Amino acid sequence: MMIGELSRRTGVPTRLLRYYEEQDLLHPDRAVNGYRDYGETDVRDVQQIRGLLDSGLTTEMIRAILPYLSGPDEIHLPPQCLTPQTAALLRGEIDRIQARIDCLARNRDRLRAYLTVVQPVVQPVVQTKGEDL
């Protein structure tokens, strides 16, 4: 499919799809006329990229792990592709993701705690006539 369709199907502007290619996250084929030619799997990949970017990962990290996230269930890479170095790299990325999760969870908890302290109970509705906000 061409870039416009991928954009429509993912909701991601074409500008970003080109940017992700520039960042080596997507590798569409090129048609004879030079148009990018995306495959079906790119839809999922793009959503994956968006989610990870939004979660605070850099394109660099995503570039490192994306190949191993591609298949939903099926692993297509033969085991010997996983060199010790790659395995170590993956473990490192997992750790970093975990650290990020911890950080986010911590701050989520802080915000939640605050919210419950300050608003212990959701006010049913206004019972006085004044609007004091």
Add this chain to the structure above:
Amino acid sequence: MMIGELSRRTGVPTRLLRYYEEQDLLHPDRAVNGYRDYGETDVRDVQQIRGLLDSGLTTEMIRAILPYLSGPDEIHLPPQCLTPQTAALLRGEIDRIQARIDCLARNRDRLRAYLTVVQPVVQPVVQTKGEDL
């Protein structure tokens, strides 16, 4: 305390402390000579700010909620200071953080699954004399 000490105690460069002030997140007093004069609570505030920034909140959001977060345990502001809008905003942010956590956890699990499939068992320890990692 002066900016240098706060910087040392929080690990945040002075440049950023000034930036946060410019963004209306910190409000140090000024000594007669013009030096910024921070209080003890600012240490916690700065860490708070760092965490929230790192969690993807903008300075604008933080500015909106920080006044309510200042006390470590004690909330001294009356609850009506938190407008319903701000509360909603806060809940929205919490939800978004949660979504990020979910996304990251999902992908972390995938990477782990990939590793365990491809490397079903962690080699106990080196039993041969080579160090190959």
Add this chain to the structure above:
DNA sequence: CCTTGCCTTCACACTGATGTGAGGGTTTCA
């Protein structure tokens, strides 16, 4: 007094992720 090490403001610059538009080719359809 002079150096050293704080502090001040100002300001330019970079990065990553994005928006936006110019200038131009291609395909399709009327």
Add this chain to the structure above:
DNA sequence: TGAAACCCTCACATCAGTGTGAAGGCAAGG
């Protein structure tokens, strides 16, 4: 043939968060 709707590259702009350095004031100590 011409307009519409695609596509291309290039490039400048924005935004938040930072780095960095210049130019200078203040304080303490030899």
